[in-house]
Amino acid sequence: MNSEAQRSGAVAVIGRPNVGKSTLVNALVGAKISITSNRPQTTRHRLLGIASFPGGQLQLVDTPGIHGEQGKRSGKAMNRMMNRAARGALEGVDAAVLVVEAGRWDAEDGLAFEALRDAGLPVVLVVNQVDKVKDKGSLLPFIAKVSEGREFAAVHPLSALKRKGLESLVETLLGLVPEAPPMYAEDEITDKSQRFLAGELVREQLMRQLGEELPYATTVEIEKFEEEPSPKAGVMYRIDAVVWVERDGQKAIVIGKGGERLREIGSRARQQMERLFDAKVFLQTWVRVREGWSDNEAALRELGYHD
Numbered sequence: 001m002n003s004e005a006q007r008s009g010a011v012a013v014i015g016r017p018n019v020g021k022s023t024l025v026n027a028l029v030g031a032k033i034s035i036t037s038n039r040p041q042t043t044r045h046r047l048l049g050i051a052s053f054p055g056g057q058l059q060l061v062d063t064p065g066i067h068g069e070q071g072k073r074s075g076k077a078m079n080r081m082m083n084r085a086a087r088g089a090l091e092g093v094d095a096a097v098l099v100v101e102a103g104r105w106d107a108e109d110g111l112a113f114e115a116l117r118d119a120g121l122p123v124v125l126v127v128n129q130v131d132k133v134k135d136k137g138s139l140l141p142f143i144a145k146v147s148e149g150r151e152f153a154a155v156h157p158l159s160a161l162k163r164k165g166l167e168s169l170v171e172t173l174l175g176l177v178p179e180a181p182p183m184y185a186e187d188e189i190t191d192k193s194q195r196f197l198a199g200e201l202v203r204e205q206l207m208r209q210l211g212e213e214l215p216y217a218t219t220v221e222i223e224k225f226e227e228e229p230s231p232k233a234g235v236m237y238r239i240d241a242v243v244w245v246e247r248d249g250q251k252a253i254v255i256g257k258g259g260e261r262l263r264e265i266g267s268r269a270r271q272q273m274e275r276l277f278d279a280k281v282f283l284q285t286w287v288r289v290r291e292g293w294s295d296n297e298a299a300l301r302e303l304g305y306h307d
């Protein structure tokens with residue numbers, strides 16, 4: 001790529017839940033700004049990941065997974081909001097990446113593709129998780145089948161987790177965005193505040209550490225986020241996080257025997273925050289009950305959800 005012709009533009013990252021959209025955005029940005037877990041519907045918000053390269057800058061819009069009736073897990077209002085947030089991400093972008101899992105294409109992948117086709121965007125197909133495919137020879141027929149009757153600007157088999165195959169994807173994407181100076185400074189990595197990211201890192205641990213349906217009944221609110229100078233670490237943050245659940249019984253499970261579960265959630269989240277903020281973090285966590293929050297639009301807005 002000609003290094004004098006700087007390119008810059010927005011690219012939506014779309015796909016059904018759990019295919020690796022956030023993992024891909026993090027890999028391209030080079031930092032963990034979007035939380036990931038092996039549970040579908042981890043991402044609930046739209047989030048911008050800013051990735052700067054010698055040839056230009058990509059503003060990657062990470063989105064909640066597009067899901068159909070069968071994919072609903074949280075309250076109805078939350079599901080509606082997530083689908084609206086994903087579809088809303090298509091406005092004002094220059095191109096889209098459709099992420100699918102290698103070897104698998106189902107109805108929800110079809111829904112995601114149709115949303116992109118209807119938006120009239122150039123679509124790059126990312127066939128993710130190729131590290132899990134033993135018979136690499138099966139990839140070509142899979143790609144041929146998926147491409148039948150569907151138009152893609154390019155197809156990239158890759159592994160977001162192992163960071164394999166990313167360079168050529170970046171080259172393709174830079175080719176699809178306009179010639180323009182970067183929109184953000186090179187050291188900026190997201191449009192979200194540290195306060196927002198702190199809440200997400202607590203939520204990531206809820207997704208990872210709680211079993212069954214419980215993660216979908218929880219959300220996190222940051223009640224206090226204070227920065228103060230620290231003689232050793234430069235700055236330190238004092239953060240108070242509230243974990244909201246829907247019922248009393250759920251509160252007991254999140255707290256765990258003798259408070260063990262909540263301590264582990266807090267400790268892992270704090271480590272992740274310290275890494276991301278490059279600072280010392282003092283984190284306190286509480287659990288509170290708010291009945292039916294995930295099926296109540298007003299409660300969702302109060303808790304920071306919007307489309």
Ligand SMILES: Nc1nc2c(ncn2[C@@H]2O[C@H](COP(=O)(O)OP(=O)(O)OP(=O)(O)O)[C@@H](O)[C@H]2O)c(=O)[nH]1
Pocket residue numbers: 015016017018019020021022023024035036037038039040041042043044063064065066128129130131132158159160161162
């Ligand atoms: N083996 C393998 N696993 C991957 C790869 N990319 C993502 N994963 C795993 O797949 C799971 C889902 O990844 P996410 O990035 O959270 O998926 P997502 O598409 O953002 O999910 P939603 O938030 O549900 O929309 C996580 O456990 C990731 O570690 C990959 O290239 N290879």
